[in-house]
Amino acid sequence: MIESPLFPYAFALLIAAPFLIYTRQFVYTYIKLKKQQINLLTVKGQSEQRIHAYERITLFLERLKPANLVTKFDSSLAAHEYLFLVEKTINEEFDYNASQQLYLTKNSWSKVVNCKNSVLHLLHKTYENLSNESTLQDFKTVFLMNYMNEDDYISSCIEDLRKENLIIN
Structure with a gap:
């Protein structure tokens, strides 16, 4: 039998090859599982942000309800002062929550904007339909009655958000 100088190297390669193949397979499998884990965490994070957005917008809409608006501010204000303060509060809170539109559907966000504008x-x-002698209490009463005579678009929007959130998540 002729012994070649390459025989030890061939023998070492023959023994090392299965270990190299198994190590390669292990590394690729490990990388694949880590990618899946990162993807799941990303989806979970986006889901949590979306839920938080729906919560914040729902809270905004609840505060927008006339029954909650009439309890704001001092009752000694004139109607025009009250109107100014309520409008300012609504716009500030809307601006604060405007970034949440990233997580809502376009249709839902337009409903929220429509509720605010309505x-x-x-x-x-x-305010325009009240006489000059009307008190703030008169204004609030008429405001509540006017809202009650219309469709409850705020509650409808909240219900649509609830349904949409269930579908998305």
């Missing part, structure tokens, strides 16, 4: 419009319409 309440502001109703506030101004109520």
Whole structure:
């Protein structure tokens, strides 16, 4: 039998090859599982942000309800002062929550904007239709009655958000 000088190297390669193949397979499998884990964490994080957005917008809409607006501010204010403060509060809170539109569907966000604009419009319409002798209590009463005579678009929007959130998550 002729012994070649390459025989030890061939023998070492023959023994090392299965270990190299198994190590390669282990590394690729490990990398694949880590990628899946990162993807799951990313989806979970986005889901949590979306839920948080729906919570914040729902809270905004609840605060937008006329029954909650009439309890704001001092009752000694004049109607025009109250109107100014409520409008300012609504716009500030809307601006604060504007970034949440990234997590809502376009349709839902437009409903939220419509709710805000409808309440502001109703506030101004109520103020314009009151006489100059009307008190703030009169304004609030008429405002509530005007809202009750219309469709409850705020509750409808909240219900749509609830349904959409269930579908998405």
